[in-house]
Amino acid sequence: MSIESVCQYLARWGRDKDIIVMEESTATVALAAAALGVIPARIAKSISLRVEKDGVPAAMVVVTAGDVKLDNRKYKDRFDLKAKMLSPGEALEYTGHAVGGVCPFALPPGVEVYLDVSLQRFQTVYPACGSGNSAIELTMDELKEYSASLDWVDVCAPIGA
DSSP: OHHHHHHHHHHTTTOGGGOEEOSSOOSSHHHHHHHHTSOGGGEEEEEEEEEEETTEEEEEEEEEETTEEEOHHHHHHHHSSOOOBOOHHHHHHHHSSOTTSOOSSSOOTTOEEEEEGGGGGOSEEEEOOSSTTEEOOEEHHHHHHHHTOOEEEOOEEETTO
8 A cells, every 4th residue: 555655645746657666576775776777775775763752652764875774873963862763563653664665755744754965976766665666766856855855964884884
């Protein structure tokens, strides 16, 4: 059902027909890169994190390049809280998307989206579209607009660093 909500959401920009649905899984960076024929770094990975708003559990989505990981120190310095990943059940409950298809589109009200600067080195990237076998190619300006991102942040480090 999630991909349908993303299709409806992206239709407001006429981009619903640009969603790529594949036979194979795109649920991980490696699988998505192989299915799309791009380097893993160009996969826009959506990380769903637990936050609190007025004492109530909520979610935040940070979209990063596929070749980086969340840097706990940078995240804490930026958001003044410890990074806590949502469980698969929480991800579905709070974002409306299952793990493997979490994306920055068609999110429930109150879910904040931030884009990591690791994405800015690319002309286009491929975020998921609400399922474990979908993606769309977007420019940075399109990703910022369509995700209703609040800001560009620097909260990641290279994998292995």
